[in-house]
Amino acid sequence: MKLSFDELKRRKATLARGEEHKVYRLGDLLKEIDEERQHSSPSSWKAITLALIATGALAFLSLQTLGLLSVFPRQKQLSKIPTTLKSDVGVVTAENDPRNIRIPGTGKNDDWAPGPGWSLAWADDFNGNSIDTNSWTYDLGGGGWGNNELQTYTSSPDNSYLQNGALVIKGTQTNGKYRSARLKTQGLHSWQFGKIAARMRLPYGQGVWPAFLMVGTNITTVGWPKCGEIDVIEMVEGGKKRDDTIYATIQWDQNGSHASVTSGPFKLPDPNFFYENYHVFEIEWNPTEIIWRLDSQEYFRASVDPALNPNFQEFHAPFFIILNVAVGGNWLGNPNRNTVFPQYMYVDWVRVYQWGES
Numbered sequence: 117m118k119l120s121f122d123e124l125k126r127r128k129a130t131l132a133r134g135e136e137h138k139v140y141r142l143g144d145l146l147k148e149i150d151e152e153r154q155h156s157s158p159s160s161w162k163a164i165t166l167a168l169i170a171t172g173a174l175a176f177l178s179l180q181t182l183g184l185l186s187v188f189p190r191q192k193q194l195s196k197i198p199t200t201l202k203s204d205v206g207v208v209t210a211e212n213d214p215r216n217i218r219i220p221g222t223g224k225n226d227d228w229a230p231g232p233g234w235s236l237a238w239a240d241d242f243n244g245n246s247i248d249t250n251s252w253t254y255d256l257g258g259g260g261w262g263n264n265e266l267q268t269y270t271s272s273p274d275n276s277y278l279q280n281g282a283l284v285i286k287g288t289q290t291n292g293k294y295r296s297a298r299l300k301t302q303g304l305h306s307w308q309f310g311k312i313a314a315r316m317r318l319p320y321g322q323g324v325w326p327a328f329l330m331v332g333t334n335i336t337t338v339g340w341p342k343c344g345e346i347d348v349i350e351m352v353e354g355g356k357k358r359d360d361t362i363y364a365t366i367q368w369d370q371n372g373s374h375a376s377v378t379s380g381p382f383k384l385p386d387p388n389f390f391y392e393n394y395h396v397f398e399i400e401w402n403p404t405e406i407i408w409r410l411d412s413q414e415y416f417r418a419s420v421d422p423a424l425n426p427n428f429q430e431f432h433a434p435f436f437i438i439l440n441v442a443v444g445g446n447w448l449g450n451p452n453r454n455t456v457f458p459q460y461m462y463v464d465w466v467r468v469y470q471w472g473e474s
């Protein structure tokens with residue numbers, strides 16, 4: 117079956133859900149795929165193929181052609197595509213980019229449990245129609261956030277909203293200006309110790325910096341870093357490794373200087389990426405240490421025992437939760453021409469447990 121450009125545009129309209137999208141000539145699309153393959157895994161390639169099927173673009177691309185694409189080296193790929201195919205058109209949208217395709221039903225494959233002995237103290241499952249202002253407030257504005265970050269944080273429904281049972285934080289780019297959102301429970305909810313977890317599907321791409329962190333409520337009086345910071349996860353790896361690598365970190369004031377301890381880069385086993393699926397990121401925070409787990413598997417722990425370091429007293433105080441997607445900055449570098457916007461961080465739920473019976 118061969119579809120006309122108009123027909124594809126019509127189909128695209130039904131797929132694009134009214135959000136930003138791109139229409140590609142097939143040749144451009146293949147070039148983009150080709151570039152993507154330079155820094156992506158076979159699974160990513162497979163996902164792109166599936167997305168093409170989803171968009172209807174595969175009406176033109178025989179599986180045999182795709183087989184050639186996946187086998188031949190870069191320079192040969194485009195030349196292997198029959199000219200007749202090159203002149204056809206394909207459609208892909210940012211919305212149905214494989215890495216943005218929404219997983220229907222965020223509860224799918226959610227078998228995570230806190231383990232025995234933990235009682236739920238607070239949760240937001242994001243099942244309503246709007247963000248609960250009794251739980252969440254915003255950091256707003258730009259100015260780099262101390263890292264030369266590019267984004268301006270807004271409270272606009274374009275940058276954060278609830279959809280299909282998930283909180284969506286959407287990083288956008290319009291005329292070179294980046295906007296995103298940073299939600300926090302500051303002034304509304306805070307906790308000292310416990311198990312703090314979120315089930316999230318992360319955005320992707322060079323220059324995109326998603327984070328789930330906690331900061332001491334006394335930041336308003338003692339400032340940062342003396343308030344202490346617990347980075348439950350950040351994904352900040354430029355280049356090829358960027359979308360499968362997270363960091364767990366604590367930061368504090370060590371007698372007047374900024375100090376930190378980090379897990380260093382922790383990677384998903386190849387070939388997997390954090391944009392592909394939801395994962396549960398958690399800390400177990402007690403008076404002597406913090407344990408980080410990914411999907412219930414421990415991958416890092418750090419002491420917060422004041423007997424070992426009096427400065428760790430910072431971690432013996434209430435902290436609030438922050439969820440954000442930053443763009444650019446000193447640590448990860450800025451977006452490049454391959455970075456796709458908008459970017460989406462999906463949060464199925466955030467839960468806080470305390471040890472013992474409720």
Ligand SMILES: [Ca+2]
Nearest residue numbers: 241281464465
């Ligand atoms: Ca949910």
